[in-house]
Amino acid sequence: MSVETDAAQVIDVAGFSQLLGWLAEQGYRLVGPTVRDDTIAYDDIASAEDLPRGWTDEQAPGHYRLKRRNDAALFGYAVGAHSYKRFFHPPWETLWRARREHDTLQIRDEPSPAQRLALIGVRACEIRAIAIQDRVLMERDPLYRARRADTFIAAVNCTTPGGTCFCVSMQAGPQVSTGFDVALTELGGVDPPAFVVQAATRAGRDALTAITHRPATEAEMAAAATAVQHAAGQMGRQMPSTDLPQLLLRNLEHPRWSALAERCLACGNCTMVCPTCFCTTVEDTSDLSGREISRARRWDSCFTAEFSSVHGGSVRPGTRARYRQWMTHKLATWPEQFGTSGCVGCGRCITWCPVGIDITEELAALAREAAQ
Amino acid sequence: MDTPLLDPLRPHIARVRSTRREAPDVWTLELDADQAPPCGFAPGQFNMLTAFGVGEVPISFSGDPAEPGRVRHTVRAVGAVSSALTRLDCGAVLGVRGPFGTGWPLPEAVGRDVVLIAGGLGIAPLRPALYQLLAERARYGRLSLLYGTRGPRDILFRRELEAWRARADLTVEVTVDHATHPWHGHVGVVTTLIERARLDSDRTLALVCGPEVMMRFAAEALGAAGLAAEAIFLSLERNMHCGLGTCGHCQLGGLLVCRDGPVVRYDRVRDALRIREL
Numbered sequence: 001m002s003v004e005t006d007a008a009q010v011i012d013v014a015g016f017s018q019l020l021g022w023l024a025e026q027g028y029r030l031v032g033p034t035v036r037d038d039t040i041a042y043d044d045i046a047s048a049e050d051l052p053r054g055w056t057d058e059q060a061p062g063h064y065r066l067k068r069r070n071d072a073a074l075f076g077y078a079v080g081a082h083s084y085k086r087f088f089h090p091p092w093e094t095l096w097r098a099r100r101e102h103d104t105l106q107i108r109d110e111p112s113p114a115q116r117l118a119l120i121g122v123r124a125c126e127i128r129a130i131a132i133q134d135r136v137l138m139e140r141d142p143l144y145r146a147r148r149a150d151t152f153i154a155a156v157n158c159t160t161p162g163g164t165c166f167c168v169s170m171q172a173g174p175q176v177s178t179g180f181d182v183a184l185t186e187l188g189g190v191d192p193p194a195f196v197v198q199a200a201t202r203a204g205r206d207a208l209t210a211i212t213h214r215p216a217t218e219a220e221m222a223a224a225a226t227a228v229q230h231a232a233g234q235m236g237r238q239m240p241s242t243d244l245p246q247l248l249l250r251n252l253e254h255p256r257w258s259a260l261a262e263r264c265l266a267c268g269n270c271t272m273v274c275p276t277c278f279c280t281t282v283e284d285t286s287d288l289s290g291r292e293i294s295r296a297r298r299w300d301s302c303f304t305a306e307f308s309s310v311h312g313g314s315v316r317p318g319t320r321a322r323y324r325q326w327m328t329h330k331l332a333t334w335p336e337q338f339g340t341s342g343c344v345g346c347g348r349c350i351t352w353c354p355v356g357i358d359i360t361e362e363l364a365a366l367a368r369e370a371a372q
Numbered sequence: 373m374d375t376p377l378l379d380p381l382r383p384h385i386a387r388v389r390s391t392r393r394e395a396p397d398v399w400t401l402e403l404d405a406d407q408a409p410p411c412g413f414a415p416g417q418f419n420m421l422t423a424f425g426v427g428e429v430p431i432s433f434s435g436d437p438a439e440p441g442r443v444r445h446t447v448r449a450v451g452a453v454s455s456a457l458t459r460l461d462c463g464a465v466l467g468v469r470g471p472f473g474t475g476w477p478l479p480e481a482v483g484r485d486v487v488l489i490a491g492g493l494g495i496a497p498l499r500p501a502l503y504q505l506l507a508e509r510a511r512y513g514r515l516s517l518l519y520g521t522r523g524p525r526d527i528l529f530r531r532e533l534e535a536w537r538a539r540a541d542l543t544v545e546v547t548v549d550h551a552t553h554p555w556h557g558h559v560g561v562v563t564t565l566i567e568r569a570r571l572d573s574d575r576t577l578a579l580v581c582g583p584e585v586m587m588r589f590a591a592e593a594l595g596a597a598g599l600a601a602e603a604i605f606l607s608l609e610r611n612m613h614c615g616l617g618t619c620g621h622c623q624l625g626g627l628l629v630c631r632d633g634p635v636v637r638y639d640r641v642r643d644a645l646r647i648r649e650l
Contacts, residue, residue, distance in 0.1 A: 095381050098424060105385055105424060105465045140616045142379060249625075252647050279620030281613060286425030293425045297381075300619070307621060308611050311450040312583070315610065321649035329623065336626035337617075 005183065005198040008216035008224070009208060012194050016074070017048045018211035019154065019182075023118040028152055031087060032120030033080070038066050040080035042087075045120060052077060059162035059236070059347065061356030074193055075121055075186045078162030079346050083275030084119055084126055085133055088147045091299045095143075095282065098293040105293075113143055118152040122180065124173030125165075125346040127155060129275030131179050135338045136278050152203055155180035159188060159227040161234050164347030166360055169239035172344040174231040182207060185224035196224040237347060237360045240367045244341075245332035247363070251370050252324065260362060261320035263355050268301030270349035270357075271326065276342045279307070302326050327359065380616055383422045383467025386443070388460045394446060394528045398493065399458040400434060403443040403468065412440045414475025415500030416607060416635040420615050421445060422467030423456035430612040430630070431457075432497035433471065437504055443468075446496035446528065472615035474635045476501045476579050477605055485513040485575045489590050491520050491562055491582020495528055497607050497634075498581050502536075509541055513575055516543035520562030520586070523548050524555045545569070562586060566593040573598025579635075581607040588645050591638050601639035608633045608641065625650060 011019070020030055024046070032045045035052045045051065057077045058065045069076050098107045119126075130153075137144040158167070158174035167173030176183050181204035184195040196216050199205040216224075240247075271277040281300035286293040300307060303322045308315035316322050334342035343359075350358045386403040393399055413419075413433050422428040429451070435444030449455040460466060478501060486505060488498045498517075505512055517536065521527050527546065537544040545565045547558040558565065562582070571578075571594075578599055580590050587606045594604050610622035610629040617631035625644040627633060644650050 100424065100465075103463060103465070107382060107385065107467075109379070109382065137618055140380070140618050142381065252650065278618065281619065281621070282428065284422070284425055284427045290425055295422075295428075300621070302620065310609055310611055311448075311454075316649045318649060325623070325650075328625075329620075333623070333626035337628060 005200045006205060006208075007198075008221050009197045009213040010194055010216045010220055011197050011211060011213045013048050013074070013192050015212045016184075016195060019207055020045070020047055020120065022207055022210045023152060026116070028116045028118035030118050030120055031084070033075075033077075035066065039064065040066070040077055040082075042080075042082045042084060048074060051075075051121070056160060057162060059164045059351045061164065061350050061358050062353055063356070064351050071189075071191055072193060073160075073186055073188075075156045075184075076160050078158070078160060078165055079123060079125065079348065081273050081348065081352055083129060083273070083346070083348070084122065085129065085275050085278075087117060087119075088130070089133060089137060089141075089144055089278060093143065093297055095295045095297050100291045100293065112146050114146040114149065116150045116152075117147070118154065120154045121156045121184075122153050122176075123156060123158045124176040125158075125167045125344040126275060127153065127176055127179040128167075128170075128172040128344040129346070132276045132338070132340055132342060132344070133278060135340060152207075153180040155183040157183060157185040157224070157228045157231075159186055159231045161231050161236065162347060162351070163236035164350040164358075165235050165345065166237040166239050166347060167345035168232050168235050169237075169241070169360075170341065170343055170345035175228050180204075185227060187220065187223055188227050196220055237350065237358070239343075239345065239360050240364045242367050244363065245335055247367055247370060248328045248332040251366055252328070254366060254370065256362070256366050256369060257320045257324050260323050260357065261318065263357055264319050264323050265354060266303040266319045266322055267354060268303040269352045269354060271301040271303060272299065273348040273352045274330075275344060275346060275348070276330075277301075281307075302329070327362070331363075380469065381614075383420070383428070383469045385465055386468045388462050388464045388466065390462060391460070395526050397449045397458075398446060398526075398528060399449070400444055400446045401457065401460065401466075402435070403445070403466070413437060413471040413500075415478065415504055416475035416497055417471040417473050418497070418612070418634065419443075419445065419468050419470030420472065420612070421447075421457055422469075423453050423460070424465065424467060426456040427453040428467070428469075428613070429453045429457070430472070430615070432607075432634075434496040434499050435503075437500050438507055446493065446499075448493050469615060472612070472630055474633055476607075476635055477577070477637075478504055481505070481577045482511050483513065484577050485572055486515050487569065487571055487576055487578045488517045489519075489562060489566065489578060489580045489582070489594075490517070491586035491590075492522065492526065493528070494580075494582035494586075494607070495519055498579060499529065499532075501579060506542065514543070514572070515541065516545070516569060518545050518547075518562055518565040518569060520547045520549065520565070520582075523550050523552045525552075543569075561589070563589045563593040566590060566597060569597075571597050571599065576603060578604045580604065584609060584645065591642070601642060602637060604638035605635055606638055606641065607635050
């Protein structure tokens with residue numbers, strides 16, 4: 001399913017900065033990739049100068065390094081540890097506060113978290129992840145809805161996939177097909193950088209109208225398409241093309257889970273960096289007098305013992321069961337619950353696993369061993 | 373059952389109208405809703421109860437669905453939150469979100485025999501179903517309640533059990549695992565009552581609630597007595613937090629138990645319950 005886009009235009013870096021300026025004028029908070037702590041991290045940006053210009057990354061299981069490129073590309077890297085989920089579904093937030101006076105109690109709502117948020121440089125895998133979180137949270141979580149309602153998405157077709165990427169296997173990228181206002185493709189070998197841009201929504205058209213642009217030539221459009229096609233062939237990883245839900249649900253007692261559990265530290269990194277993992281827990285606190293009370297919600301991970309605890313103890317006391325829960329939920333029961341896979345092929349769980357567990361390798365091994 | 377909630381994340385304020393000690397560590401709280409009218413509920417559903425400043429836990433309705441103004445919850449003091457709830461005095465405030473989850477399939481029971489099988493505190497979520505079955509007694513066939521607890525001291529709702537036992541149109545059988553007190557009743561796990569109950573397997577619908585291991589064995593005993601899996605309903609226990617299907621804690625395979633349960637038909641979970649630590 002793809003959205004209809006207008007005729008392709010070309011903008012340069014100045015035009016790109018105009019786009020950011022125009023969005024800021026419209027009251028949007030701008031968030032995009034920046035360099036922080038030697039990684040690509042999403043943060044507030046004001047101009048093209050704030051982007052990781054001339055940087056790229058090297059990713060492998062349990063390995064991430066930033067490196068200099070030999071050009072000045074604005075989007076010449078893959079995704080870092082951050083995804084955009086923290087801007088709609090924050091790691092920690094207060095749900096409400098209450099005050100006890102004598103024998104009464106008043107609950108006060110927190111101020112609405114509604115925002116105008118413009119996401120800049122959003123890859124196809126990120127757009128798919130946002131769409132998946134929308135499915136899970138939009139209807140049921142009023143805070144998510146408030147944060148998500150007014151979003152402008154300036155997508156970027158990925159031309160530099162990382163060593164742990166497999167969006168092609170998950171049919172999530174590298175080409176964006178839906179869920180954006182404008183989509184850019186950075187033209188390779190052009191210095192300074194230039195972008196082929198297409199608008200897909202009214203807000204996207206308004207944005208393009210406001211900035212300096214010219215129609216793209218046939219050659220530029222072909223170059224943009226070639227760059228994305230090339231990226232599709234550069235995936236560092238591949239998910240086995242088999243019925244993953246069936247494979248997992250038929251092998252819940254497979255010995256491979258025990259082998260995995262011996263490597264897994266149950267640290268929960270994979271759930272923290274996953275752009276679709278949505279689990280949360282709440283914590284109630286009060287001051288010493290017991291008068292000021294609040295409830296906060298924070299991300300939780302199915303790798304903790306408390307996650308599944310009922311009064312008799314944890315339902316999943318072992319790492320084997322916890323890893324199995326994470327992987328089967330992501331790939332097998334998520335479709336049952338939300339009508340879509342929970343995986344977008346961004347590769348973060350592979351890169352940021354401290355022991356380098358590779359979800360694609362595990363699935364391939366399971367498929368191989370189950371076939372024997 | 374989907375109930376529209378203004379803000380599903382914020383509890384309504386309620387007050388304890390009365391408390392009643394059912395067993396050494398089990399209390400029934402009757403609530404007065406302060407800032408919102410209590411809504412109706414289906415037997416089998418639950419509320420999230422907040423002990424302010426401590427936390428929130430899922431607790432089934434244990435009162436009569438025909439009396440929506442008298443919301444009752446039966447709580448065992450096992451953790452910090454449930455213990456705080458059982459320590460609340462009359463007039464104390466607590467928070468209520470709900471009702472959440474699926475109820476017992478009472479419409480399906482019309483014209484059939486119904487057996488309620490409870491283990492321990494599992495009688496609390498079944499009591500609203502029994503109230504409704506008895507209120508509409510003529511619509512159902514044979515009714516029986518099979519109830520097992522660890523010991524005589526753990527038997528809940530004693531006075532009502534005696535009144536129910538005195539009825540001619542309801543069979544009540546109680547068993548204990550260990551007879552530590554003077555006890556003249558049946559001794560043995562609750563599944564032994566199923567074998568003795570001589571259920572009419574074609575007509576009977578079974579509603580089962582108790583610890584998971586007890587429900588598994590009860591479902592197997594019911595199967596051995598000839599009941600189809602489609603005639604057996606369990607009330608599952610998982611770590612329900614949000615009640616909305618968005619926090620992820622209560623999963624059992626593909627089920628989000630707070631939303632797709634707690635009451636589920638046995639054939640939906642039979643395989644999942646056999647897998648350790650799923």
